[in-house]
Structure formats: C-alpha cells, structure tokens
Amino acid sequence: MPELPEVETTLQGIAPAITGEKIKSVIVRERRLRWTIPASFEQTLSGNTIDHVSRRAKYLLIHTQNGTLIVHLGMSGSLKIATDSTVLRKHDHVDILFFNGTRLRFHDPRRFGCLLWTKKDPFQHKLLKTLGPEPLTDMFNARYLYTKSRNRKVSIKQFIMNSHIVVGVGNIYASEALFMSGINPKRMASGISLTRYECLNNSIKTVLSEAIKQGGTTLRDFVSGKGEPGYFQQKLNVYAKQGDACSRCNSTIKTIKQGQRSTFYCPNCQT
C-alpha cells in the first residue's frame, strides 16, 4: 500500500511532532519484522534526540546525533503519532515514546516493513547505497532511462519498477505511467526510443507528483484477492480495471503477469 506518496505524507505528518524531541523509551511488542529487531534496539534508541526526518526512496530516515533510524513501511506498514487515548490495535509492533509525551507508533500487519538502526551515514547503508535516482529530480530524465536500458533484457514494466533504476515506481504507478505514455508493458526496455522515454519520463513524474499532491490518498489500503477496486479506483485508468472499457478508446483493459506481478494495460492504446 504505501507507495512513494504515502511515505512522503507520513514524513510530513510525523516530522513536526518528533523533530527536536528526545526519546524517553521504546516499546517493542513484535520483533519479527522483515529484519528482526535486535534486543539492543530499545536501549540504543533511548536518550537520542531527533535532529530531522527525511526520505530516500520509500525509506524514512529519522536522524539523531548518534545514528539514524531507517524505516520502511513494506506493504502494510504505517507510522503515526498516537496519544494516550489511542487504542492499542493488533499489529502495533513498536512505540517510541518521547519525554514531551509524544508517542510514535509503528503498525504493520504483514510485517514486510523494517526498523533499522545505523550509526553510520544512512546513505551509505547497504539498502540505500545502490538505489536509483528519485523520480522527481532532474537526475531522472529520458536520457538516463535510454542509456540505462541499452542491453537490458527485461520488459519496460519490470525495468521502471527496478529500484536500482529509479525509486518509488510501484506496481500501481508503473501500469498507470505506461498507459499515460502509450507504451505496451511487454515491450523490451532495450528497444524503446529516446523519444518514447521522454514521454515515459514525463508520465512517471506526472503520475507521482499528482498523487503526492493529493496526499497519497489515491491509493487504497488493501487489494482483495480478486483485485477488487479500492476507495479511489476512479483515479486510476488501468490498475485493477481488467475487463473495463479503456477510458481513451473503449477497448477492454487486460491483465497479465510480469515477474510474478499483475500488470494492467490497454492493448489498443499501448503499443
């Protein structure tokens, strides 16, 4: 669920509440996340003051003087400011309590998320070091995509979803951006022209920035087993729209599997 816009929204939501605040204690109720939280975690975090909060790809970085907490929300994670009256829910795995009474709560039913403490420069961390550029920067442009894609033997869909090529393009936005640019998701990345990459690059930026503008609320919490539409289906042109009429040409939207993931596209508009 949390794609780039949600992570950005989370950042903006928690940063004002915790910046400058000192950690009093940490409560861990479930250690088995994507990477198990070590026993030393509570002690290590306690006493640190939050310097600032930032984001790299879908990772949230909570910086302190002594180290950085790297947070990934995985599929189903959320990070929120709780109060004393907030009811403790199932899957509320971690609370970080501050001296001023603020309580930061990590919730993650599927436990694909992670909380990692690093004393070193977080950008040199193994998970962050090799990531591709941020999609909304000038580093990410058509020329970059064109150059990177030469000799790549994967489909364009898989190519733009590779976080070492560009970060933040999840399954939903990949389908939407390819629809917007009229590119067939099955097409090989290596065979796409610079001109078409210009179009695709623009589409990715447009789709993501529009979603961020809406506070990331374009996305649903959950996709049912049958790919039922979420609350915001009307915002999407192809994602989870298999069988529907294409909004542009009225052809039927198709779904296929690529790299074990669902892709949605219009066989007529996307060539």
Added chain:
DNA sequence: AGTGCGGCCTGTCCGC
C-alpha cells in the same frame, strides 16, 4: 552484471 524466482506475512475472498 543482469535476470529470475523464492520467501517473508496477513487479511480477504472463493469454493467446497
């Protein structure tokens, strides 16, 4: 080095 795939995990839906 690039690619493909297994695995992690729960909630929800479907068919029996």
Added chain:
DNA sequence: TGCGGACAGGCCGCAC
C-alpha cells in the same frame, strides 16, 4: 458456518 487455498504486494537474497 468453517476451513483450505489462492492471491495481493515490496524487495531482499540467492542461484544461474
């Protein structure tokens, strides 16, 4: 009504 199985998803880590 209960239960098993399929499925969704991000992304690491391994094997080729």
